[in-house]
Amino acid sequence: MFDNLSDRLGGVFDKLKGRGALKEQDVRDAMREVRIALLEADVALPVARRFIDAVTEKAVGQDVLRSITPGQQVVKIVHDELVEMLGGADTPGLDLDAKPPVVIMMVGLQGSGKTTTTAKLGKLIREKHGKKALMASLDVNRPAAQEQLAVLGTQVDVATLPIVAGQQPVDIARRAMEAARLQNADVLLLDTAGRLHVDEALMAEMKAVAGVSTPHEVLLVVDSLTGQDAVNVAQSFSGEVPLTGVILTRMDGDARGGAALSMRHVTGKPIKFAGTGEKLDAIEAFHPSRVADRILGMGDVVSLVEKAAATIKEADAEALAKRMAKGQFDLNDLRMQLQQMQSMGGLGMLAGMMPGMKKAKAALAASNMDDKVLVHMDAIIGSMTAKERARPELMNAKRKKRVAAGSGTDVQAVNKVLKMHQEMGRAMKQIKKMGGLKGLGALFGKGGLGGAMPGLGGPGMGAGMGGNMPGLGGPKGPSVDPDTLPPDLRDLLNKK
């Protein structure tokens, strides 16, 4: 689910993030691509249009374009707007707050997953809410539909209404109400019949059932795989019965995601649950922010950006940028970069929060790298004298031995730190020559990894860590992905 959309958007944003500065036209161009990606994912046209308008309006603002990390900011705006599109930060769960028996009516097209979801909810109500539920099938169209629910009922240990052959839906609903009262059930779940298409007979039946049972929740069950058609279905239903929420089934499948993304806007009702499999516990509360994270392929870039902003002392960043402007970069500066990485929670956490985290995490695990590497590097620099830190060229064999002993490492490790520093210094000099300082300043300021990763995004971290610190990831490690760097930096790394 969302895989294609995710890839497409990832491509668009990588380009955006790879730039130090953004012009309004860059944002507009990117938004055109986002729009195409949304439409290809089967998002309803008005929904896509509204989304793009909202994002564009916010993203072309001067605060964003002039900020140090415009690309990141645009991504955050897209993220926040996606959350909004999916229903906002807080989505309500099941509302069982009414006089029992609280009636929940399930509606939807044939095969959308109503019966399965009814049983899933019955189980959830028993286990999570600690309440007693009764389930009744009003499906007299499909042979054995009522038996299906009875079987599921025994599986989830929730009572079902005894079947009376030949009884019609409205009468079954009445009988179910009566039975629920007699059994002191807290909740009555009504599973209704589906049709291949929305038709008048179906709507009349839904209305009549709602009329006698006055449901507290009317949940529209929608198959995520239905794409654009789901939107029409949702529109027809919401015009006829008082929907209170939507449940998306088959979120475990490879749907393009359009139904999920459009549903909230089309029905105006919250998506309450997501069905994630055929098993009867495969149901999850629907969290817009988590889904947005998933679509944007971010571990949690948003909190990473927030965290970076909170962690990196503005003053430090500025001081470093100034020194770099003069072509200065000593071991103290390197150390500051390492400490920033550590104070953000270490490498494991960073990898977990990075976009494309799957790859990064795997590389991290494969390289046996852990936060000890950072600690060791810090200890090595810490064991040097102030003079040595400022002038690393002083480090001869004797001094290296002393520092290795002092930091509890070996000369090889000391060499690695020195080499890393050398690479970073060289990279910076070249950048200075190329006049690419603005991008670099941004990278180090609050930036890194295309904006969000101080330290990790620096050119030296890319060159140094990737190339020379086997412990720190190797070529495929969590060092910066060259594609996310500003073009001038990228060229530099590629030349290497």
Ligand SMILES: Nc1nc2c(ncn2[C@@H]2O[C@H](COP(=O)(O)OP(=O)(O)OP(=O)(O)O)[C@@H](O)[C@H]2O)c(=O)[nH]1
């Ligand atoms: N993978 C997956 N399969 C699901 C999910 N929800 C339902 N299914 C499957 O979809 C099929 C149809 O589900 P039902 O619950 O019978 O659908 P229905 O809406 O009651 O169908 P009718 O009563 O014929 O209208 C079953 O095989 C379910 O196991 C889900 O979230 N994920």
Ligand SMILES: [Mg+2]
């Ligand atoms: Mg059914």
